[in-house]
Amino acid sequence: MGQFDMSAERLGFSADAITPSTFLAALAEGLTLFFFVFIGCGTIVLIGGAAEPAGLVGISLVFGLMIAVLVSATAGISGGHVNPAVTVAMVITGRLKLGPGLLYIVFQLIGAVLGAALLQVVLVDSIEGGLGITTVNDAAVDGTVAAVIVEAVLTFLLVFTIFAVAVDSRGPKVIAPLAIGLAVLVDHFVGVNLTGASMNPARSLGPALVTGEWDDQWVYWVGPLIGAALAALLYVGVFLRLAEMSDEPESSEPANAG
Secondary structure, X not given: OHHHOOOHHHHOOOOOOOOHHHHHHHHHHHHXXXXXXXXXXXXXXXXXXXXXXXXXXXXXXXXXXXXXXXXXXHOOOOOOOOOHHHHHXXXXXXXXXXXXXXXXXXXXXXXXXXXXXXXXXXXXXXXXXXXXXXXXXXXXXXXXXXXXXXXXXXHHHHXXXXXHXXXXXXXXXXXXXXXHHHHHHHHHHHHOOOOXXXXXXXXXXXXXXXXXXXXXXXXXXXXXXXXXXXXXXXHHXXXXXXXXXXXXXXOXXXXXXX
């Protein structure tokens, strides 16, 4: 059937693709989002936001370090996506089949919601606030389209880094979790006071669902998914392809003279 084969086996919906190990990998992804939201958003609530430089630095550090820790912990189990946008990037570039990819995303979303829900349970009402919900800063961002661009750019850097250090065989895989965490950290420095620096639809969905605050939440799906797709397709279609072409041995066959 070639490249247009839409069979269950090719798409990853067969019994060979959805195995117990696939569910364990998806469960690991759910756990990463649970801890990412509980600890990351909990830090936002306890610090009191990023209005002051110290708050911005603290929030940036905790999200960056959390990503480094969670990627290190689950890279060997699930690939350490910790983000539906990253999972989508892996699916569209053929690194992961659609069936397992959808299972990853379902567990990621569930984990994020549970993390936000537990955070709401343990915090007193007086400091609970918005549970670290991501919102567009209308005082700094010129409309929701601009917010989508911000999220797309931030996610582009994150996913480009992932492909460079973890997917590309030439990348420094031994420091991949640290490099990915640093990408998240630096993205937060500019993004927190613009859009909340989500880069992750699940991270935004968890607090939004638990608090019932849905303003501009579509931004945190459209922006990250566009940024992730562009970064993944660019890296695979240009940088990896050029590397493969440069590695191809020159033909030793004589030219056909006719």
